[in-house]
Amino acid sequence: MEYVIVKWLHILSSTFLFGTGIGSAWYLLFAVISRNVAAIAVVTRIVVMADWIFTGLTMIAQPATGFYLVHLAGFPLHSKWIMWSITLFVIAACCWFPVVWLQMRLRDTAAAAAAEGTPLPPAFWRYFKRWIVLGIPAFFAFLAVFYLMVAKPM
Incomplete structure (x- = not known):
């Protein structure tokens, strides 16, 4: 029974991790596309909060x-699918840490522009481009980890 509980927690946390990431990216992307500075300020504030609460805990x-689970199931830690899962998770995490920093810069920049009633400054767009560049490999790394978790190819 212990294995089932830990597996359920693992699947649940992966759902929160991936779901929060996709949801946050979706809302932030479309808020930015709207170019509505007030909306961008609100969405970036919520995205940063969600990332710390959900993504941070699930990381x-x-x-x-x-x-x-590897220990309970008796899988060798050096199995290729486990090594690839770890590698891809680390890649995604290495993307996530700067993404959180970028989101905080996006939040602060958008909040300042909204308060001043000005357009978003060039720095915002630089941060946003970097956010996208880092989000793409993280997304595909997590997709691959999901596949490896399910298929466990030997």
């Missing part, structure tokens, strides 16, 4: 439950 829960 801890995923490896913790994953390594424990």
